Amino acid sequence: MGRNVFITGATSGIGRETAIAFAKNGDNLLLCARRKDKLDEMKQGLEDLYKVDVTVFELDVTDRAAVAEKVPAMIESIDHVDILVNNAGLAQGLDAFEDSSIDDMETMIDTNVKGLLYVSRTVLPYMLKRNIGHIINLGSTAGIYAYAKGAVYCATKAAVKTLSDGIRIDTIESDIKVTTIQPGIVETPFSEVRFHGDKEKAAAVYAGVDALQPEDIADIILFASNRPRRVQISDITIMANQQATGFMIAKK
Ligand SMILES: NC(=O)c1ccc[n+]([C@@H]2O[C@H](COP(=O)([O-])OP(=O)(O)OC[C@H]3O[C@@H](n4cnc5c(N)ncnc54)[C@H](OP(=O)(O)O)[C@@H]3O)[C@@H](O)[C@H]2O)c1
Incomplete structure (x- = not known):
């Protein structure tokens, strides 16, 4: 469809599948994350397969100065951004609040909240200038239902929902749209990141449940972006079939 879609955290999981879904749809991509080698691989693969333009750049969304310097330059290099998908995010640790690492807490707040607002605050004026644009933010069922040992992660995702509503x-x-996508359990490297690389603990999260796959969420993000100009989807919550709240999951 030839739109310019900017996705943060495009090297893995939901961000990566969302990039693929938009490329298949014929949209051009502006992708960022910290792992530039993975972005370069994606650029080559997607341009070859789908004949769309893919621009990539290394960005840590928690680095306020880097966002201020790089994001305007990248937007101007591709002319404009039609859709911003604020996907970069993470959980760190699964511990009772009193035992949680303050470093982990700060990383989650810096990435999921401050990173999202640095990027949005930079991109939104460009959208307003053209009176068109769509900001799609990755919240979570964790932002609706707090769960044990996840207080700070849940709080960051509740903040994402509130920021979306405020924007x-x-x-x-204006004709700007803002959508919060709130997935339940999605099988991605998310849990491996949460458990600081412990693959066994991460695998246990998805054992015995038919978890959502990142392409399920990408499909829904693409759907939300493909509505007519008059239609604004405010929120979409998606759970696995055997899931009832953020952390209530029936396992076999
Ligand atoms: N998986 C789930 O169950 C689930 C459920 C609900 C919501 N979500 C949300 O969905 C989003 C994507 O998660 P995922 O499951 O796809 O996890 P993932 O596979 O670990 O992907 C996370 C992405 O974020 C990027 N990222 C992390 N910190 C970053 C930073 N400081 N600057 C730039 N990019 C950064 C990572 O890229 P680099 O490491 O290359 O920087 C990676 O591409 C997150 O916001 C997460 O909270 C996930």
């Missing part, structure tokens, strides 16, 4: 209010007179 939607502030842009009400």
Whole structure:
């Protein structure tokens, strides 16, 4: 469809599958993450397969100065951004609040909340100038239902929902759309990152449950982006079939 879609955290999981879904749809991509080698691989693969333009750049969304310097330059190099998918995010640790590492807490807040707002605050004025644009933020069922040992992660995802709602209010007179996507359990490297690389602990999260796959979420993000200009989807919550709240999951 020839739109320019900017996706943060595009090297893995939901971000990666979302990039593939938009490329298949004929959209051009602006992709960032910290792992540039993975971005370069994606660029080559997607351009060869889908004949779309893919621009990649290394960015740590928690680095406020880097966002301020790199994001405007990248947007200007591709002319404009139609859709921003704020996907970069992570959980660190699964511990009772009193035992949680303050470093882990800060990493989650810096990435999931501050990173998202640095990028959005930079991109939104470009969208407003053209009076069109769509910001799609990755929240989580964790932002709706707090769960044991996840207080700070859950709080960051509740913040994502509230930030989305606030931005939607502030842009009400424009044709900017803001959508929060709130997935339940999705099988990605997310748990390996949460458990600081412990593959066994990560695998146990998905054992015995038919978890959502990242392409399921990508499909829904693409759907939300493909509505007519008059239609704004505010939130979509997606759970696995055997899931009832953020952490209530029936396992076989
Ligand atoms: N998996 C789930 O069950 C689930 C459920 C609900 C919501 N979510 C949300 O969905 C989003 C994607 O998660 P996922 O499951 O796809 O996890 P993932 O496979 O671990 O992917 C996370 C992505 O974020 C990027 N990232 C992390 N920190 C970053 C930083 N400081 N700057 C730039 N990029 C950064 C990573 O890239 P680099 O390491 O290359 O930087 C990676 O591409 C997150 O916001 C997560 O909270 C996940």
